[in-house]
Amino acid sequence: MAASFPLLQLTSSVNFCSSTFKSSKLNGSVKFSSITCASTNGRESESADNGVKGVEQLPEKKRRAELSARIASGELTVERSGFPSRLRNGLSKLGIPHDILEALFNWTGANEGYPKIPEAKGAVNAIRSEAFFLPLYELYLTYGGIFRLTFGPKSFLIVSDPSMAKHILKDNSKGYSKGILAEILEFVMGKGLIPADGEIWRVRRRAIVPALHQKYVAAMIDLFGKATDRLCKKLDTAASEGEDAEMESLFSRLTLDVIGKAVFNYDFDSLTNDTGIVEAVYTVLREAEDRSVAPIPVWEIPIWKDISPRLKKVNAALKLINDTLDDLIAICKRMVDEEELQFHEEYMNEQDPSILHFLLASGDDVSSKQLRDDLMTMLIAGHETSAAVLTWTFYLLSKEPAVLSKLQDEVDSILGDRFPTIGDMKKLKYTARVINESLRLYPQPPVLIRRSLEDDVLGKYPIKRGEDIFISVWNLHHSPHIWDDADKFNPERWPLDGPNPNETNQDYCYLPFGGGPRKCVGDMFATFENIVAVAMLVRQFNFQMALGAPQVEMTTGATIHTTNGLRMTVTRRIKPPIMPVLKEDASVGSSFNGDTTHGNKHDISPAHFKSL
Numbered sequence: 001m002a003a004s005f006p007l008l009q010l011t012s013s014v015n016f017c018s019s020t021f022k023s024s025k026l027n028g029s030v031k032f033s034s035i036t037c038a039s040t041n042g043r044e045s046e047s048a049d050n051g052v053k054g055v056e057q058l059p060e061k062k063r064r065a066e067l068s069a070r071i072a073s074g075e076l077t078v079e080r081s082g083f084p085s086r087l088r089n090g091l092s093k094l095g096i097p098h099d100i101l102e103a104l105f106n107w108t109g110a111n112e113g114y115p116k117i118p119e120a121k122g123a124v125n126a127i128r129s130e131a132f133f134l135p136l137y138e139l140y141l142t143y144g145g146i147f148r149l150t151f152g153p154k155s156f157l158i159v160s161d162p163s164m165a166k167h168i169l170k171d172n173s174k175g176y177s178k179g180i181l182a183e184i185l186e187f188v189m190g191k192g193l194i195p196a197d198g199e200i201w202r203v204r205r206r207a208i209v210p211a212l213h214q215k216y217v218a219a220m221i222d223l224f225g226k227a228t229d230r231l232c233k234k235l236d237t238a239a240s241e242g243e244d245a246e247m248e249s250l251f252s253r254l255t256l257d258v259i260g261k262a263v264f265n266y267d268f269d270s271l272t273n274d275t276g277i278v279e280a281v282y283t284v285l286r287e288a289e290d291r292s293v294a295p296i297p298v299w300e301i302p303i304w305k306d307i308s309p310r311l312k313k314v315n316a317a318l319k320l321i322n323d324t325l326d327d328l329i330a331i332c333k334r335m336v337d338e339e340e341l342q343f344h345e346e347y348m349n350e351q352d353p354s355i356l357h358f359l360l361a362s363g364d365d366v367s368s369k370q371l372r373d374d375l376m377t378m379l380i381a382g383h384e385t386s387a388a389v390l391t392w393t394f395y396l397l398s399k400e401p402a403v404l405s406k407l408q409d410e411v412d413s414i415l416g417d418r419f420p421t422i423g424d425m426k427k428l429k430y431t432a433r434v435i436n437e438s439l440r441l442y443p444q445p446p447v448l449i450r451r452s453l454e455d456d457v458l459g460k461y462p463i464k465r466g467e468d469i470f471i472s473v474w475n476l477h478h479s480p481h482i483w484d485d486a487d488k489f490n491p492e493r494w495p496l497d498g499p500n501p502n503e504t505n506q507d508y509c510y511l512p513f514g515g516g517p518r519k520c521v522g523d524m525f526a527t528f529e530n531i532v533a534v535a536m537l538v539r540q541f542n543f544q545m546a547l548g549a550p551q552v553e554m555t556t557g558a559t560i561h562t563t564n565g566l567r568m569t570v571t572r573r574i575k576p577p578i579m580p581v582l583k584e585d586a587s588v589g590s591s592f593n594g595d596t597t598h599g600n601k602h603d604i605s606p607a608h609f610k611s612l
């Protein structure tokens with residue numbers, strides 16, 4: 001899924017890492033002899049902000065230490081004058097009755113009977129140079145599980161406390177909307193499932209979730225295998241020719257190919273070709289990310305809309321995608337009209353098992369605009385997230401050869417040389433743990449965005465209607481109060497014979513797919529997609545950071561990207577003899593024994609997979 005972080009709309013100087021990223025990444029594909037795809041996933045060269053560049057060159061540790069020192073010095077802390085309490089005492093001494101004082105101070109919001117949420121002032125200079133969630137982490141260590149970040153007239157609540165996260169996402173989910181996120185994504189997702197709220201969301205969720213039923217996800221394993229095989233062939237060529245591979249870009253293309261087929265039966269074939277439609281998808285994706293960090297919403301200025309070459313390009317890209325989706329919907333409608341299959345709970349057309357086909361065959365009463373919005377939402381939700389998970393998993397593996405080798409042992413013994421099947425999903429336990437751990441260290445997206453629809457209480461703090469809230473999954477997943485060696489990549493922290501970690505069994509300390517009624521609808525799909533890709537790739541190749549590759553650092557878009565790509569040297573493995581299959585136990589099977597209450601009864605619940 002995608003979620004952007006519009007916090008940085010509040011300052012004009014914060015389009016930080018992206019400019020460096022854009023130009024260097026473009027250069028990267030030319031300068032290095034590396035295999036990648038001709039385009040750069042829609043990222044275009046822009047003039048670099050030299051000031052920002054300068055800051056970026058500071059070593060990470062030094063920057064973080066500087067920020068910590070500024071927080072400790074109180075520079076970012078809003079001092080309370082204590083004036084309301086002095087005024088109240090004074091009025092009380094003058095004989096004003098308690099009830100009147102209560103009403104007056106409640107009304108003015110100055111009642112100090114309640115604890116005040118710790119407050120941090122906007123630290124624009126501190127956060128301009130890095131992915132926004134890193135300074136939020138430093139602030140979390142100082143201020144705790146909830147604090148207010150104020151930028152001029154705007155303020156945001158940053159929540160990093162598991163029980164508050166659970167309250168917002170699950171226990172009182174009806175009291176919160178998607179807020180700013182919906183506003184930013186409107187141009188591309190309309191009222192699709194991610195931005196939608198209220199009745200539209202309820203109706204669309206109820207229509208879409210059943211489409212991802214057990215038989216469908218099982219059928220997708222084959223698709224994941226074929227798409228990954230195409231990537232393996234590409235890497236094999238690179239290995240023969242001694243070329244490095246830009247893995248971030250390749251993973252982006254792998255997951256685009258998968259999600260196009262899975263959602264609306266369209267073969268982008270982006271691993272092989274750079275067609276206009278692939279370019280259009282990336283243009284729109286980058287626009288969504290750029291809007292989330294833009295200082296001024298220029299796209300709303302009427303004349304600008306018509307004259308800006310960039311907006312013209314975005315609109316042309318959107319038109320191409322919408323036209324393509326309309327064609328696909330029309331083709332699919334014809335197929336559904338001609339087929340004789342009876343619709344039932346696990347309905348699936350073998351030639352076209354896509355979600356679109358299911359929705360049309362179900363007789364779903366939906367406008368074509370809404371259908372397009374939903375398809376577009378799933379395309380984006382399922383593409384960037386999985387690509388980011390694979391990117392960071394391979395980065396982590398390159399740092400821990402012992403984990404890679406243990407992973408390869410498991411894959412050799414379970415898969416041998418064949419394609420993965422649905423039955424393998426519960427056997428590839430260590431592979432699943434590697435992905436669980438990668439999602440802990442690099443949650444996609446790193447924050448979840450909400451807005452309170454009514455007054456509420458978070459922990460001991462009352463909050464008002466209309467508060468913009470960022471639940472920092474990054475902070476939860478990196479908290480030293482929750483995890484031993486929080487920053488260490490340690491798949492062993494998740495026992496192989498334990499349940500698959502999820503928000504329920506980890507009590508909202510671990511939120512890889514969100515939680516509550518708005519939990520990801522594609523969690524099982526994505527988990528299996530990642531297991532298949534990781535297993536097939538490590539079976540055939542060893543991966544190391546390429547010699548002279550740029551340092552891997554993070555920047556933020558909808559998900560966590562690298563600043564300069566992930567340039568790896570890929571070498572063919574000389575495989576050891578195939579080992580006997582490991583003893584099977586409950587691990588990954590029970591792994592999906594989690595919360596089944598997060599959606600309606602048709603949710604793709606863990607229970608569906610118990611018997612696989």
Ligand code: HEM
Nearest residue numbers: 001193194381382385386444448513514518520521522526
């Ligand atoms: C590893 C890959 C993925 C990750 C990490 C991921 C993560 C998430 C998260 C954290 C949310 C909750 C957002 C929130 O509460 O604000 C979410 C929602 C969503 N995801 Fe995923 N996702 C992934 C893959 C997918 C795939 C493959 C699909 C589609 C097939 C998908 C479709 C959606 C949709 C439609 C929602 C919105 C659900 C709703 O609001 O009712 N995601 N995802």
